[in-house]
Each structure stands twice: as C-alpha cells, then as structure tokens.
Amino acid sequence: MDIDLSPEDAAFRDDVRAFLRDNLPQDVKAGAASTPSVFVEPEIGQAWNAVLHAKGWLGYQWPAEHGGTGWTPLRRYLFEKECAAAGAPNLTVLGLKLLAPVLWTFGNPGQKAYYLPRILSGDDYWCQGFSEPGAGSDLASLKTRAVRNGDTYVVNGSKIWTTHAHHANRMFTLVRTNTEVKKQAGISFLLIDLDTPGVSVRPILTNAGDHEVNQVFLEDVVVPAENLVGEEGQGWTIAKFLLENERGGSCHAPKLCYDLDQIEAAAQQESDGKGGKLADQTDWRRRVAKARLGVNALDMIELKIIADIAKGSKPGPQTSLTKLLASNLRQEIDLLAVDTFGIAGLQLDMTRPLYGDNAPEDIHSKAAQVAAARYLNSRAWTIFGGTNEVQSTIIAKSVLGL
CATH class of the missing domain: 1.20.140.10 (Butyryl-CoA Dehydrogenase, subunit A, domain 3)
Incomplete structure (x- = not known):
C-alpha cells in the first residue's frame, strides 16, 4: 500500500491545517478538551459544525450531489487527522455520519430533499433509537411495535441508552412492523419527531456524572407512514449498513x-x-x-x-x-x-x-x-x-x- 501523498493531497492537507489554525475557536477547543465523553455538548459541537458548514466542509463524508464535499476517502482521512491533531471537537455523528448515508442510500427523493439540508444546517439534531431493555447486543429481539393504521403508524415501546435524546428533536429508530416472520425480517426503519404526543425522555446519569444517555418511552405515538425509510421489513438490512458506517466510517x-x-x-x-x-x-x-x-x-x-x-x-x-x-x-x-x-x-x-x-x-x-x-x-x-x-x-x- 502506497501511503505517500501526491502533491495535490499534500497541498490539501496544508490547506486544512491552515484553516484549522485560523478558524478553530479557542473556547470550542477548550470545551472539547474538557468534555469527558465522545459526544460533545451541542453548544460546543454545533458551534464547530456551523464553522465547517459555512466553509462547505461539514458534509466531508457526503457525496457532492447531496450537499457534501465529494472528497476522496484519503482526503476525508486527512481532514479527520488534521482535526484531531488540532484538538477540534468530534462532529455530531448521529445525523451527519449515521443517518445521512442511510437517507441517500435508502431514502426516497422527498426524504433526501427535506432532511439532508436540515442535518447540515443544524435545524435537526438526531438521536438513535436502536437498543431496548432486553435487546442490546441481541438487537433483532427488539419489541417496540409500529402498527400501520392508514397513512400512519402507531408506535409503542421504549428505547434505552439513547445518546443525546434530551437535546434531539428527531430520532431514527428500529421498530417491529411484523411479528409473523423471522425476527430480523419483521423490523423497519422509522423517523420520529420527538415533539410528537406520547414521546417522553427520562435521563440516565452515568457513574462519571454525565447526562449523556436516556430512556425514551413511546406511548401510542402517531407517526406519518411517509417517515418509513426504505420498505417495511428492510430495517435489519438498513441497520447493518448503518452499523458498518458507525464502526468503520471514521x-x-x-x-x-x-x-x-x-x-x-x-x-x-x-x-x-x-x-x-x-x-x-x-x-x-x-x-x-x-x-x-x-x-x-x-x-x-x-x-x-x-x-x-x-x-x-x-x-x-x-x-x-x-x-x-x-x-x-x-x-x-x-x-x-x-x-x-x-x-x-x-x-x-x-x-x-x-x-x-x-x-x-x-x-x-x-x-x-x-x-x-x-x-x-x-x-x-x-x-x-x-x-x-x-x-x-x-x-x-x-x-x-x-
């Protein structure tokens, strides 16, 4: 494997390094250094997101056709490496790096047109509703139900260890839409507005004293059927795609x-x-x-x-x-x-x-x-x-x- 940089990539690295030197706010850098968790608070993370968005670099892992930079994998790596070396905070991963690839891969044109720009602008702050009490490592055993009722789904259940749900206005989640098939085949991927009646968030404080995670309760939550990503029963495939990005996208x-x-x-x-x-x-x-x-x-x-x-x-x-x-x-x-x-x-x-x-x-x-x-x-x-x-x-x- 050749790891020498071309003159063009070396110049790109130098441009990123100079931008970070001149534009990374010191209070943001200090906040990142004094944050115990991998997820920085929105006041730090969103402030840095806004700087990168103004530069056009926030969607550095995104294709150009969806509002991203269209950078090569090597340039994405160089960007991450220089951000780390400069002490910049981690970016808001749940929307930018996990949900966004799902939307441009499995979402319909309306979902892409509406949600992707709002992720970049910061209008939407997402959390992930996967794990449940009794369904963590064995995620396929999840029990949160979504029952189709005309043009809506009615959702009941709960999600746990939901990072930054207390800050988020939206949640992407896995729900069970079919109980008559193999458990993986009965799971679907749904987008939920957390302001919807029936949604409640209960904090979970860690041993470190951090309020980072939560339990989210869903009681007769009515979700528009248009918030289904992909097809019914495709949620397990989408989840595997997302988890590969989570584990190897950075x-x-x-x-x-x-x-x-x-x-x-x-x-x-x-x-x-x-x-x-x-x-x-x-x-x-x-x-x-x-x-x-x-x-x-x-x-x-x-x-x-x-x-x-x-x-x-x-x-x-x-x-x-x-x-x-x-x-x-x-x-x-x-x-x-x-x-x-x-x-x-x-x-x-x-x-x-x-x-x-x-x-x-x-x-x-x-x-x-x-x-x-x-x-x-x-x-x-x-x-x-x-x-x-x-x-x-x-x-x-x-x-x-x-």
Missing part, C-alpha cells in the same frame, strides 16, 4: 494519537515521586510505548480500509476489527491519563460542564480534572456500537472464516 487512530501526545506532554511536568519526572520513569514509558504501537497498528489498518474503499470496496466486516482495537486502546489510554496525574487524576467533580465560566475549579490542572470522568465514561466503548464479544464473533466468522 478513523479512530488520529484522535487516540492526539490524546496520547497530550498525556506524554503532561508527564514532562509530573513528578515520579523520586525526584525526577514521570516521563523518564521506565515502567511508565513502557506503557506509553505499548499504547503507541497499538495506535500505529490501528492507523495502518484504517488506512488499508480507506485504500480498499477508494478502490470501490464497501467498509465490510473488517470494520469490526477497528472498532474492537479502538475501544480497547481508548480505555488503555484513559487509564494511563488517570495514572499520569496520580491523586489529582482521581478527582471526580460531578458538576457539568467542566468548561466555560461556570466550570468547577480544578485541582492541579484541567487535564487532571477530566481524567477520572473520561476513564469512567470510556468503559462504555467496549459496549456501545456492538460489544467486544459481538465484534470478536463477527471477526471470527466473517473475516477469519472460522
């Missing part, structure tokens, strides 16, 4: 590398308790080297997938490998951060947000303040988007042929 290595760089820089100032600096301590350096090797290996795998996509291949089941490796590395690096700051890394202020004028006063440093919360939050990495066990099974069956 590059995790650049962000992990950035966080590891920040930890190494902090260790230059931290005492090893023996009169020296932690950065010079052999065991600590060994842990950093192990994590660095893992990140570099992940980077090569992601670049290989990008090269395959550039040749016309789909992301495929190998994206489960990147999800598995990224999840484990995320947890390893977050634990390293806690250990780097010692006692100061154990502080767990439950006040949110940890940025801005009303943020609680930190002990030692902002990086130390967020370390424990980020460590606790990243426990979910090996669960959401498919558990480590699920990813290992997919790799064994679909990649290794076992």
Whole structure:
C-alpha cells in the first residue's frame, strides 16, 4: 500500500491545517478538551459544525450531489487527522455520519430533499433509537411495535441508552412492523419527531456524572407512514449498513494519537515521586510505548480500509476489527491519563460542564480534572456500537472464516 501523498493531497492537507489554525475557536477547543465523553455538548459541537458548514466542509463524508464535499476517502482521512491533531471537537455523528448515508442510500427523493439540508444546517439534531431493555447486543429481539393504521403508524415501546435524546428533536429508530416472520425480517426503519404526543425522555446519569444517555418511552405515538425509510421489513438490512458506517466510517487512530501526545506532554511536568519526572520513569514509558504501537497498528489498518474503499470496496466486516482495537486502546489510554496525574487524576467533580465560566475549579490542572470522568465514561466503548464479544464473533466468522 502506497501511503505517500501526491502533491495535490499534500497541498490539501496544508490547506486544512491552515484553516484549522485560523478558524478553530479557542473556547470550542477548550470545551472539547474538557468534555469527558465522545459526544460533545451541542453548544460546543454545533458551534464547530456551523464553522465547517459555512466553509462547505461539514458534509466531508457526503457525496457532492447531496450537499457534501465529494472528497476522496484519503482526503476525508486527512481532514479527520488534521482535526484531531488540532484538538477540534468530534462532529455530531448521529445525523451527519449515521443517518445521512442511510437517507441517500435508502431514502426516497422527498426524504433526501427535506432532511439532508436540515442535518447540515443544524435545524435537526438526531438521536438513535436502536437498543431496548432486553435487546442490546441481541438487537433483532427488539419489541417496540409500529402498527400501520392508514397513512400512519402507531408506535409503542421504549428505547434505552439513547445518546443525546434530551437535546434531539428527531430520532431514527428500529421498530417491529411484523411479528409473523423471522425476527430480523419483521423490523423497519422509522423517523420520529420527538415533539410528537406520547414521546417522553427520562435521563440516565452515568457513574462519571454525565447526562449523556436516556430512556425514551413511546406511548401510542402517531407517526406519518411517509417517515418509513426504505420498505417495511428492510430495517435489519438498513441497520447493518448503518452499523458498518458507525464502526468503520471514521478513523479512530488520529484522535487516540492526539490524546496520547497530550498525556506524554503532561508527564514532562509530573513528578515520579523520586525526584525526577514521570516521563523518564521506565515502567511508565513502557506503557506509553505499548499504547503507541497499538495506535500505529490501528492507523495502518484504517488506512488499508480507506485504500480498499477508494478502490470501490464497501467498509465490510473488517470494520469490526477497528472498532474492537479502538475501544480497547481508548480505555488503555484513559487509564494511563488517570495514572499520569496520580491523586489529582482521581478527582471526580460531578458538576457539568467542566468548561466555560461556570466550570468547577480544578485541582492541579484541567487535564487532571477530566481524567477520572473520561476513564469512567470510556468503559462504555467496549459496549456501545456492538460489544467486544459481538465484534470478536463477527471477526471470527466473517473475516477469519472460522
């Protein structure tokens, strides 16, 4: 695999780097650095989205015909890498990276024309209604029902671990429209306005003190039949398509590398308790080297997938490998951060947000303040988007042929 950049791609990278230097607001960067979770609050994420939208770069993974940049897979990677290196916040993934590809692949012309521009403009903020009590890893067992009644569906059930449902105005969700067929064949993909009567959102607070996820209750919620994406019974196919994008539609290595760089820089100032600096301590350096090797290996795998996509291949089941490796590395690096700051890394202020004028006063440093919360939050990495066990099974069956 040739990973040397052409002069044109190198110039593109330099343009992105210059744009980030001149246009990434410092308060947005500081907010991202002080956010424990992978999902930044809308006041940070949407502010950065607006900057990129004005530039025409927000839909950087989108085809040009749908309002995106039409960039090559390599340029999408370079953009993500430079954003990570600059400390920019993660983009609002649920609408931009998960729902949008579903709409332009399976949606009808009216759905594309209405929803895609609203995702880019920020008029719609989406959440994902997949998991249910009793239907997490075994998603095909979901029980939320949608019964056709003329030109509408009547939906009853609940969804759980619904990220940012308390901020969202719309939810894309899987519902059961047929109970007489194989369970995967009876699932459909539906768009729901969260302002509809019968929808209620109950917060779930994490051990880190974050209000990130929720349970959404649906009681006799009337949804227009025109909000069905694809055909009835096609929801399982659409969900698999979406999950492949979720697991392999982004590059995790650049962000992990950035966080590891920040930890190494902090260790230059931290005492090893023996009169020296932690950065010079052999065991600590060994842990950093192990994590660095893992990140570099992940980077090569992601670049290989990008090269395959550039040749016309789909992301495929190998994206489960990147999800598995990224999840484990995320947890390893977050634990390293806690250990780097010692006692100061154990502080767990439950006040949110940890940025801005009303943020609680930190002990030692902002990086130390967020370390424990980020460590606790990243426990979910090996669960959401498919558990480590699920990813290992997919790799064994679909990649290794076992």
